[in-house]
Amino acid sequence: xxxxxxxxxxxxxxxxxxxxxxxxxxxxxxxxxxxxxxxxxxxxxxxxxxxxxxxxxxxxxxxxxxxxxxxxxxxxxxxxxxxxxxxxxxxxxxxxxxxxxxxxxxxxxxxxxxxxxxxxxxxxxxxxxxxxxxxxxxxxxxxxxxxxxxxxxxxxxxxxxxxxxxxxxxxxxxxxxxxxxxxxxxxxxxxxxxxxxxxxxxxxxxxxxxxxxxxxxxxxxxxxxxxxxxxxxxxxxxxxxxxxxxxxxxxxxxxxxxxxxxxxxxxxxxxxxxxxxxxxxxxxxxxxxxxxxxxxxxxxxxxxxxxxxxxxxxxxxxxxxxxxxxxxxxxxxxxxxxxxxxxxxxxxxxxxxxxxx
Amino acid sequence: xxxxxxxxxxxxxxxxxxxxxxxxxxxxxxxxxxxxxxxxxxxxxxxxxxxxxxxxxxxxxxxxxxxxxxxxxxxxxxxxxxxxxxxxxxxxxxxxxxxxxxxxxxxxxxxxxxxxxxxxxxxxxxxxxxxxxxxxxxxxxxxxxxxxxxxxxxxxxxxxxxxxxxxxxxxxxxxxxxxxxxxxxxxxxxxxxxxxxxxxxxxxxxxxxxxxxxxxxxxxxxxxxxxxxxxxxxxxxxxxxxxxxxxxxxxxxxxxx
Ligand SMILES: Nc1ncnc2c1ncn2[C@@H]1O[C@H](COP(=O)(O)OP(=O)(O)OP(=O)(O)O)[C@@H](O)[C@H]1O
Ligand SMILES: [Mg+2]
Numbered sequence: 001x002x003x004x005x006x007x008x009x010x011x012x013x014x015x016x017x018x019x020x021x022x023x024x025x026x027x028x029x030x031x032x033x034x035x036x037x038x039x040x041x042x043x044x045x046x047x048x049x050x051x052x053x054x055x056x057x058x059x060x061x062x063x064x065x066x067x068x069x070x071x072x073x074x075x076x077x078x079x080x081x082x083x084x085x086x087x088x089x090x091x092x093x094x095x096x097x098x099x100x101x102x103x104x105x106x107x108x109x110x111x112x113x114x115x116x117x118x119x120x121x122x123x124x125x126x127x128x129x130x131x132x133x134x135x136x137x138x139x140x141x142x143x144x145x146x147x148x149x150x151x152x153x154x155x156x157x158x159x160x161x162x163x164x165x166x167x168x169x170x171x172x173x174x175x176x177x178x179x180x181x182x183x184x185x186x187x188x189x190x191x192x193x194x195x196x197x198x199x200x201x202x203x204x205x206x207x208x209x210x211x212x213x214x215x216x217x218x219x220x221x222x223x224x225x226x227x228x229x230x231x232x233x234x235x236x237x238x239x240x241x242x243x244x245x246x247x248x249x250x251x252x253x254x255x256x257x258x259x260x261x262x263x264x265x266x267x268x269x270x271x272x273x274x275x276x277x278x279x280x281x282x283x284x285x286x287x288x289x290x291x292x293x294x295x296x297x298x299x300x301x302x303x304x305x306x307x308x309x310x311x312x313x314x315x316x317x318x319x320x321x322x323x324x325x326x327x328x329x330x331x332x333x334x335x336x337x338x339x340x341x342x343x344x345x346x347x348x349x350x351x352x353x354x355x356x357x
Numbered sequence: 358x359x360x361x362x363x364x365x366x367x368x369x370x371x372x373x374x375x376x377x378x379x380x381x382x383x384x385x386x387x388x389x390x391x392x393x394x395x396x397x398x399x400x401x402x403x404x405x406x407x408x409x410x411x412x413x414x415x416x417x418x419x420x421x422x423x424x425x426x427x428x429x430x431x432x433x434x435x436x437x438x439x440x441x442x443x444x445x446x447x448x449x450x451x452x453x454x455x456x457x458x459x460x461x462x463x464x465x466x467x468x469x470x471x472x473x474x475x476x477x478x479x480x481x482x483x484x485x486x487x488x489x490x491x492x493x494x495x496x497x498x499x500x501x502x503x504x505x506x507x508x509x510x511x512x513x514x515x516x517x518x519x520x521x522x523x524x525x526x527x528x529x530x531x532x533x534x535x536x537x538x539x540x541x542x543x544x545x546x547x548x549x550x551x552x553x554x555x556x557x558x559x560x561x562x563x564x565x566x567x568x569x570x571x572x573x574x575x576x577x578x579x580x581x582x583x584x585x586x587x588x589x590x591x592x593x594x595x596x597x598x599x600x601x602x603x604x605x606x607x608x609x610x611x612x613x614x
Binding site: 197198199202203209210212213214215216217272276277 | 471
């Protein structure tokens with residue numbers, strides 16, 4: 001009966017398992033590398049470096065929750081970053097460059113959506129193709145050049161988007177506090193509201209559950225999918241602009257490192273790879289874990305190669321965990337398998353015993 | 358919007374409807390009318406076109422040609438949609454495509470027509486309250502451990518159909534379309550569904566009931582419409598034929614191919 005009512009502890013507290021894992025990891029790192037994790041600087045660094053990852057992962061939460069995938073966002077980071085950088089630096093357009101950068105991301109996302117929803121090509125194929133297309137475009141248009149934005153700190157664009165509001169404070173770590181953490185928190189909070197309480201979020205989850213059911217209950221599946229990919233494009237463009245400003249530099253493959261980490265953060269957070277279930281809070285903690293593992297392992301004296309290995313491992317373990325935790329049929333199947341394995345093992349043991357005797 | 362009682366004879370009427378899927382002629386010259394408080398059993402072999410027929414009536418598919426009337430008012434082809442069918446009080450329950458598995462019941466009750474503020478944010482508290490009422494009053498689930506937060510995946514087949522039919526009744530549907538609601542259900546579960554169909558009749562609504570098990574439709578239908586390779590081949594009053602006779606008749610139909 002308790003099981004039928006279906007409100008397990010996992011469901012009642014959104015993203016509970018991942019929050020516990022996060023806290024445990026944090027304690028572990030504090031123990032292993034106290035000089036790093038008990039000082040404020042690592043956290044102020046997170047505030048300035050994690051926002052692009054979090055924005056991407058939040059968008060992907062909608063995409064993956066709707067049963068789709070987007071592999072093209074690294075190229076949106078390249079393309080929108082280029083549009084922004086060239087207009088900002090070569091044409092000195094300031095805020096117009098920001099708007100154009102965002103618009104270019106929205107456009108790329110919208111085109112993805114059109115190809116997927118209206119032409120009906122699976123999102124995996126579509127975005128694999130558009131990934132190459134837009135990354136190629138960015139390289140061709142920029143001539144492979146990078147754009148160093150020297151002196152950008154003076155601009156209002158930089159100060160508003162990635163500025164350090166307490167730069168003149170007397171406490172050193174306060175000086176380091178960067179404002180993109182705040183913008184990201186606002187955007188992500190808003191997306192959380194959309195996903196859990198807005199019609200659009202509900203539609204995304206129903207679409208991820210089943211396209212057929214969604215159609216018969218009156219959801220315009222095509223239109224909602226286009227919106228989802230457009231949102232992803234917008235968020236990737238936000239990430240691109242923040243990244244470019246924070247680095248004070250644009251280079252063509254600045255987005256490539258995010259492909260695995262962003263998808264991993266979403267899945268670690270508890271969004272279902274099969275769609276129909278998604279959590280923004282989980283995703284944010286997934287990003288924290290991915291970022292912390294990176295910093296923590298390096299601080300513990302391990303090399304960058306280890307970081308990828310461990311991230312990949314956490315990724316796999318968490319997917320397997322969620323698969324069995326969230327889907328009762330699978331969990332039962334697993335236990336049945338284990339039992340029959342146990343029985344087989346038992347039989348074999350007695351047989352062996354017989355032989356030995 | 359809805360005409361007052363007595364203004365219309367039929368809830369849905371089709372005239373000369375054709376449906377092609379590419380070269381497949383799935384429905385041919387369909388003329389059919391469903392009365393306001395009539396339970397119509399739609400029977401016929403696999404691939405006869407039953408599902409296609411009701412998809413035309415409920416706005417999921419558009420006919421290739423022909424006319425559709427709802428409450429004697431003609432529907433413009435192209436503007437008809439599931440949403441519009443909902444607005445016109447037509448609800449459909451599919452065998453397995455009516456509810457989303459991983460979503461809680463309360464979301465399933467309201468999806469597609471959520472109670473929202475003007476920015477589209479859902480009034481979760483209110484939706485849950487109404488869902489609770491539907492669960493207890495309309496569907497009659499009490500003390501079986503099912504709450505509005507239960508996910509559909511945890512329910513039995515009969516319970517799911519109960520939920521889907523209860524949702525349809527809650528929206529005050531004048532016509533409830535059931536497409537094989539008992540497929541893959543056990544005996545006890547089938548009884549529940551048949552009971553739900555009875556309730557539809559008692560509450561003064563109309564129902565189209567697609568069913569392969571002749572005994573079940575025979576039991577509740579006022580009229581049986583037989584579809585064969587896209588054509589309506591006969592309309593039968595269940596009182597005129599016993600279930601074995603009906604079975605004979607349908608088998609003979611196959612052999613006349
Ligand atoms: N979307 C579609 N595209 C192409 N052909 C279709 C489509 N839907 C149905 N058909 C064809 O139309 C015909 C009627 O199908 P329909 O699903 O209406 O049959 P049915 O009477 O509901 O059968 P069943 O009892 O098996 O559910 C079949 O030949 C089917 O292959
Ligand atoms: Mg059918």
